[in-house]
Amino acid sequence: MNRTTSGGELLLSIARRRGGSLRVQLERELRLAIQQGRLKANALVPSTRALASDLGLSRGVVVEAYEQLLAEGYLRAARGSGTRVAFRRADVEPLEASKSAETPPKYDFRPGLPDLELFPRRTWLMAMRRALAGAPDSAFDYPDPRGAPPAREALAAYLNRVRATRAHADNVVFFNGSAQGIGLVCRLLRERGARKLAVEDPGHADQCTDIQAAGLATPRIPVDERGLTVDRLERADADAVLVTPAHQFPTGAALAPERRAALLEWAERRRAIIIEDDYDAEYRYDREPVGALQGLTPERVVYVGSASKTLSPALRMGWVVAPRALVSGLADAKLHADRGSPAPEQVALGEFIESGEFDRHIRRTRSIYRKRRDALSAALKKHLPRLRVHGVAAGLHVYIELPAGANERAIVDAAQQRSIRVYGAASYRARPSAGPPALVVGYGALREERIDEAVRQLARVLRGNRSGD
Amino acid sequence: MNRTTSGGELLLSIARRRGGSLRVQLERELRLAIQQGRLKANALVPSTRALASDLGLSRGVVVEAYEQLLAEGYLRAARGSGTRVAFRRADVEPLEASKSAETPPKYDFRPGLPDLELFPRRTWLMAMRRALAGAPDSAFDYPDPRGAPPAREALAAYLNRVRATRAHADNVVFFNGSAQGIGLVCRLLRERGARKLAVEDPGHADQCTDIQAAGLATPRIPVDERGLTVDRLERADADAVLVTPAHQFPTGAALAPERRAALLEWAERRRAIIIEDDYDAEYRYDREPVGALQGLTPERVVYVGSASKTLSPALRMGWVVAPRALVSGLADAKLHADRGSPAPEQVALGEFIESGEFDRHIRRTRSIYRKRRDALSAALKKHLPRLRVHGVAAGLHVYIELPAGANERAIVDAAQQRSIRVYGAASYRARPSAGPPALVVGYGALREERIDEAVRQLARVLRGNRSGD
Numbered sequence: 001m002n003r004t005t006s007g008g009e010l011l012l013s014i015a016r017r018r019g020g021s022l023r024v025q026l027e028r029e030l031r032l033a034i035q036q037g038r039l040k041a042n043a044l045v046p047s048t049r050a051l052a053s054d055l056g057l058s059r060g061v062v063v064e065a066y067e068q069l070l071a072e073g074y075l076r077a078a079r080g081s082g083t084r085v086a087f088r089r090a091d092v093e094p095l096e097a098s099k100s101a102e103t104p105p106k107y108d109f110r111p112g113l114p115d116l117e118l119f120p121r122r123t124w125l126m127a128m129r130r131a132l133a134g135a136p137d138s139a140f141d142y143p144d145p146r147g148a149p150p151a152r153e154a155l156a157a158y159l160n161r162v163r164a165t166r167a168h169a170d171n172v173v174f175f176n177g178s179a180q181g182i183g184l185v186c187r188l189l190r191e192r193g194a195r196k197l198a199v200e201d202p203g204h205a206d207q208c209t210d211i212q213a214a215g216l217a218t219p220r221i222p223v224d225e226r227g228l229t230v231d232r233l234e235r236a237d238a239d240a241v242l243v244t245p246a247h248q249f250p251t252g253a254a255l256a257p258e259r260r261a262a263l264l265e266w267a268e269r270r271r272a273i274i275i276e277d278d279y280d281a282e283y284r285y286d287r288e289p290v291g292a293l294q295g296l297t298p299e300r301v302v303y304v305g306s307a308s309k310t311l312s313p314a315l316r317m318g319w320v321v322a323p324r325a326l327v328s329g330l331a332d333a334k335l336h337a338d339r340g341s342p343a344p345e346q347v348a349l350g351e352f353i354e355s356g357e358f359d360r361h362i363r364r365t366r367s368i369y370r371k372r373r374d375a376l377s378a379a380l381k382k383h384l385p386r387l388r389v390h391g392v393a394a395g396l397h398v399y400i401e402l403p404a405g406a407n408e409r410a411i412v413d414a415a416q417q418r419s420i421r422v423y424g425a426a427s428y429r430a431r432p433s434a435g436p437p438a439l440v441v442g443y444g445a446l447r448e449e450r451i452d453e454a455v456r457q458l459a460r461v462l463r464g465n466r467s468g469d
Numbered sequence: 470m471n472r473t474t475s476g477g478e479l480l481l482s483i484a485r486r487r488g489g490s491l492r493v494q495l496e497r498e499l500r501l502a503i504q505q506g507r508l509k510a511n512a513l514v515p516s517t518r519a520l521a522s523d524l525g526l527s528r529g530v531v532v533e534a535y536e537q538l539l540a541e542g543y544l545r546a547a548r549g550s551g552t553r554v555a556f557r558r559a560d561v562e563p564l565e566a567s568k569s570a571e572t573p574p575k576y577d578f579r580p581g582l583p584d585l586e587l588f589p590r591r592t593w594l595m596a597m598r599r600a601l602a603g604a605p606d607s608a609f610d611y612p613d614p615r616g617a618p619p620a621r622e623a624l625a626a627y628l629n630r631v632r633a634t635r636a637h638a639d640n641v642v643f644f645n646g647s648a649q650g651i652g653l654v655c656r657l658l659r660e661r662g663a664r665k666l667a668v669e670d671p672g673h674a675d676q677c678t679d680i681q682a683a684g685l686a687t688p689r690i691p692v693d694e695r696g697l698t699v700d701r702l703e704r705a706d707a708d709a710v711l712v713t714p715a716h717q718f719p720t721g722a723a724l725a726p727e728r729r730a731a732l733l734e735w736a737e738r739r740r741a742i743i744i745e746d747d748y749d750a751e752y753r754y755d756r757e758p759v760g761a762l763q764g765l766t767p768e769r770v771v772y773v774g775s776a777s778k779t780l781s782p783a784l785r786m787g788w789v790v791a792p793r794a795l796v797s798g799l800a801d802a803k804l805h806a807d808r809g810s811p812a813p814e815q816v817a818l819g820e821f822i823e824s825g826e827f828d829r830h831i832r833r834t835r836s837i838y839r840k841r842r843d844a845l846s847a848a849l850k851k852h853l854p855r856l857r858v859h860g861v862a863a864g865l866h867v868y869i870e871l872p873a874g875a876n877e878r879a880i881v882d883a884a885q886q887r888s889i890r891v892y893g894a895a896s897y898r899a900r901p902s903a904g905p906p907a908l909v910v911g912y913g914a915l916r917e918e919r920i921d922e923a924v925r926q927l928a929r930v931l932r933g934n935r936s937g938d
Binding site: 210313 | 497541593810
């Protein structure tokens with residue numbers, strides 16, 4: 001049975017048995033009428049007796065509803081003149097609409113993204129089940145800001161085994177992805193007196209923004225095909241450096257042995273900090289991955305990794321292995337930033353590692369990505385045989401030098417016209433116009449059987465821009 | 470079959486079929502020997518031929534292992550003089566030991582903590598399963614920094630229904646708990662020119678630290694039994710205020726109707742922002758919860774909530790409903806802080822809400838906490854009948870005024886001696902000595918049947934400190 005009143009300024013609809021008590025329904029209707037402006041500020045509301053009679057409710061229900069809305073500030077009791085609407089509704093414009101989703105391009109060579117289809121939903125859920133079932137109640141309390149202890153232990157053992165780090169559970173701190181970790185490390189270094197953190201050029205542009213937001217200057221150190229030019233670093237007077245030694249982003253270079261030695265020597269001599277961003281190290285195809293720098297000098301290196309490439313960036317799971325001198329400061333920084341990252345999914349990661357599922361997942365996806373890499377290499381040889389390609393040995397992207405004089409921007413735009421998204425190297429450089437034209441071509445999310453056609457179409461775009469192949 | 474060599478300075482153990490290829494094992498052993506200092510810097514390592522023969526390995530395996538360690542910087546090829554250890558091992562002291570866990574007290578009246586035993590492990594896992602199974606692949610990409618859209622939709626509908634807010638999915642932003650949300654709102658307000666954010670006194674001390682870290686001054690506004698004294702706020706010249714209107718922390722007062730009206734009027738007049746920390750609003754026992762201020766003036770109120778009290782603080786799940794003028798700035802701040810919180814557990818929360826499990830969980834836990842509240846009230850009446858108790862209508866703690874002249878600190882310490890943890894009001898005040906002595910007594914995590922005895926023992930402590938009743 002529905003009852004409606006339009007007496008006075010009220011239009012209320014109360015349904016018996018619709019769920020919720022009649023009083024709660026009445027309150028909701030009154031609030032809505034006030035919020036929507038149907039009941040205006042200062043308007044007198046009907047007496048409890050009149051409204052009860054209109055709606056066929058007991059007077060007690062209406063009295064209680066009015067009391068609730070008096071307590072919430074929607075109504076006010078006007079002395080000697082009944083009850084009035086208290087609320088002066090601010091003009092509320094319609095909320096901003098959600099951005100309409102763009103049509104995805106036919107081929108997207110976006111770097112830095114794994115194939116989202118490969119996320120191991122079933123085994124991850126199983127790990128989550130074991131994590132939830134096996135955890136003591138105390139695991140549901142506010143977490144250690146560094147993260148859940150069993151997860152830190154499992155991760156330290158994994159990194160020591162697979163990345164040749166020297167990690168200990170006490171020195172591991174979990175973050176929402178590696179970006180938060182790098183950002184808070186930078187703030188901590190700034191607090192401890194650092195002024196300059198050198199970065200690779202080209203490199204991750206958004207990391208640079210985060211570093212500068214932490215108050216550090218970011219001298220750019222050129223990268224060549226042997227990685228960071230450490231002799232240039234010497235002249236930068238930096239207190240720290242952010243490097244991608246295993247697979248430089250975006251050029252794909254591995255830091256050469258003599259440069260690794262020189263870099264460590266630089267850090268020891270200056271008592272500087274090396275932030276080692278090991279962003280896609282699990283994916284190396286032709287030989288074993290190069291071990292992490294951190295294993296050589298754990299007290300000078302902040303090791304940074306994440307599950308964004310191996311599992312999914314949506315998990316927002318990243319970690320830092322910090323030198324002894326920084327770990328408690330870093331845990332404090334995390335505590336103040338957000339009191340720690342979610343613990344249950346960390347415990348699930350620990351389970352995922354210890355059950356061997358993580359290794360199986362890496363092996364499986366590495367083999368898939370290797371095939372895509374091979375398909376890309378073959379297609380580039382076939383359709384763009386004259387271009388030099390770098391960084392094919394590892395990771396989820398390659399770096400393609402365009403012919404001298406090619407208009408990188410025009411090529412990116414022309415490809416976009418044909419629904420092919422490619423990424424110019426310019427956006428990764430300190431001065432976009434400073435470097436030779438190049439493309440950063442991610443293949444992680446492109447299925448093997450589509451790669452040849454994608455490259456064929458890209459080659460047509462390049463020919464169309466008179467920058468030939 | 471194990472092979473060991475101690476030829477030269479090497480003590481290596483290679484086990485066939487122990488897992489991992491022989492080359493990988495050899496690399497690991499060599500790295501370890503160098504890291505541990507058994508192989509010293511500049512030491513000549515055996516020739517590949519000699520080591521292969523010592524270990525019964527093919528020479529190719531040793532050559533490959535040496536190449537790997539050359540690439541990683543552990544070895545260097547000395548011109549004309551064979552291969553040497555390159556690595557100058559920094560002196561690494563033992564890592565700091567984990568803090569040993571304290572013995573938990575017999576009775577812990579810690580406020581702000583739900584009963585961790587009540588975390589709905591089974592139904593949460595089911596929600597997680599539906600979230601993982603039902604999500605499109607794109608849900609595993611980098612998330613919208615505000616959080617997963619279906620979760621924001623479910624949460625907005627929930628808050629509108631239960632808390633009388635006016636939320637829209639577009640205006641909801643997920644954070645790692647409410648603390649991160651409040652911290653980033655403060656940074657944003659500071660960027661937009663705010664200088665002073667008034668806070669309640671007594672109030673959440675750690676929030677104050679976060680606000681000051683964002684560069685805002687924190688004038689303290691006294692709280693009485695009708696909540697924040699809004700007339701004092703008028704004199705504080707603040708650009709914003711952080712309040713707990715539903716259940717003031719820690720006094721337990723609900724903001725009185727005329728103060729709610731005055732607060733909103735203040736915000737409209739000054740174009741100021743009210744941050745409404747709705748930290749435990751779901752737990753109100755004797756009547757329906759007071760609706761959120763946000764529902765009255767969504768464009769002046771930043772509504773903040775979390776799942777820390779209803780589910781678990783380990784989930785680190787908090788949210789903000791932001792005014793239109795702030796939401797994109799807040800999403801940007803979240804993007805720069807950590808690129809967003811983990812999406813799958815947000816989607817699980819959405820599933821948990823939409824399946825009705827969240828309502829069922831709230832009803833179930835509310836009934837448990839109500840019984841604990843009743844047991845606490847009865848025990849206080851019985852064992853400490855002369856003390857005034859505030860805030861019993863809602864939440865997971867009460868506020869107990871101690872007799873004038875009682876030594877709050879001494880009582881807290883004496884209780885600790887008897888393995889009873891209670892919390893003095895001093896730690897929640899701007900000037901610890903400024904207010905009357907009081908205890909903040911959380912009962913969320915104390916089982917009903919233990920409460921009478923806990924209070925009886927607490928009463929003995931109070932009598933022992935001659936502050937008794």
